[in-house]
Each structure stands twice: as structure tokens, then as C-alpha cells.
Amino acid sequence: MKKLCKVLIAVSMPLIMLLMIVFCVEAFSGDRAWLGREYDKLDINWYTGMSTDDQIRAFMQMVDYMKGDADSMDVTVTVNGEEMPMYNEREISHMHDVRALYKKIMLAKWCVIGFAVLTAVLSLIAFKGKAGKRELLRFTAKAAVIAFACILLFVLAIGLWAIIDFDSFWAEFHVIFLDLESSTFDPAVSRMIRICPAELFSDMVLRIFGTGLAVSAAIAAAGAAYLIVSKKKRHNEASSI
Secondary structure: OHHHHHHHHHHHHHHHHHHHHHHHHHHHOOOHHHHHHHHHHHOOHHHHOOOHHHHHHHHHHHHHHHHOOOOOOOOEEEEOOEEEEOOOHHHHHHHHHHHHHHHHHHHHHHHHHHHHHHHHHHHHHHOOHHHHHHHHHHHHHHHHHHHHHHHHHHHHHHHHHHHHOHHHHHHHHHHHHOOOHHHOOOOOOOHHHHHOOHHHHHHHHHHHHHHHHHHHHHHHHHHHHHHHHHHHHHHHHHHOO
């Protein structure tokens, strides 16, 4: 059973670290204060024809609909002095697909949490006594360090791609997870695209992945520290015999 638990730990550790990024998506996508600062920095009111408050309100309606906190995309804004519905039918259809993807991600999140809990319970049962618990901690620490190294390499590769050519990265994301054709909009007729410039999304992606990686790095650092301390302790105990 110990071998099975070690396999489960090796699988669950990178999943848990990826889960940190999902938690950041949940936390940061609805951050009104950050969004306001971002719009102030981008200074696109002249481009959208909307006030910053209306831009934030429209963006948050989109986020709330994606998360299932709003039943529709209906929101009225003032564009160049004229009140009108913010989103057209094609934009609403696209966000319906995004909402379905978000639901799948949330389902995956709970599956990972359940898998991690099951792994923890089985591991605590399999590794008994002080020696067993030390073996469990050492293996978990090693798994954390290795998992972080692998995820860091993957995220750095993705991040480098996004920094060099965000438009290509964003298009490929839609090809993989959504329909690219239905996700392509003309800024001349799409108010959704005007309030969501590439700079805003690139800043949001960097914030989400940066924070998620920082949390994962802290987990890996704790694992590395435990391995160093336990190795010194074993060395001292061997020397004293």
C-alpha cells in the first residue's frame, strides 16, 4: 500500500500546485479595485466611449455570468452619451461557451481536492509510527520540489510565449479550449473587445500565474527545507552512534 500511496502523492502534488492557479483565477478575476487601477493605467475611455465605472460594471457582469453569479449578460452602458445594451448576441454566445468551460474547471478543481484528501487519508493509514511518518514527509517533500520544478518549466515556457506574442498565445488558447472563429471579434463592432484589450488580459494572466507560482514555490521551499533539516538530523544521529 505504501507504493500505491507514493504514486498517488506523486500525481496529486503537481495537481495541487496547478490548483493554486485556479484559486487565483477565482480570486483575481472579480477584483474590482485592481480592475479600476488597470483601466486608469490603460486610459482607454476615449477608445471605448465609456466611463471607467461603466467599463468596470460591464466587465464585472461578464465575470459574474462566467462564474454563474449572474443569470444573463444584460447590462446597460452609456457609449458616447447614448444608453445601449453592452453586449450583442455573438458576444453573449461566446461567453456562454466560456461559462461552460469555467464550470468544467470548477468540477476539475473539486475532483483534485477530493483526490488530494483521499491520498492524504490513505497515506496516513499506510505510513504508521514515527518512522513511517518521517518517510511519508520525506517523500512528500521530494514530490513537492520535483512537481514545482516541472510546473515552473512549463509555466515559464507558456509565460515566455505570452510575453513575446500574447495575441498568438491567446488565439491558441481559444483553439484548444474554445472555438476560435466564434471567439474572434472586430473591435469596430464589439464593445466587449474594446473593454478587454490585450494589455489588460496579459496583465491579469501574469498576476494570476505569478501569484499561483509564488504559493507553489512556498510549498516547494518548505519541502526543500524539511529535506535539508531531516538529512542533517539523520547525519548527526549516525555520527553519534
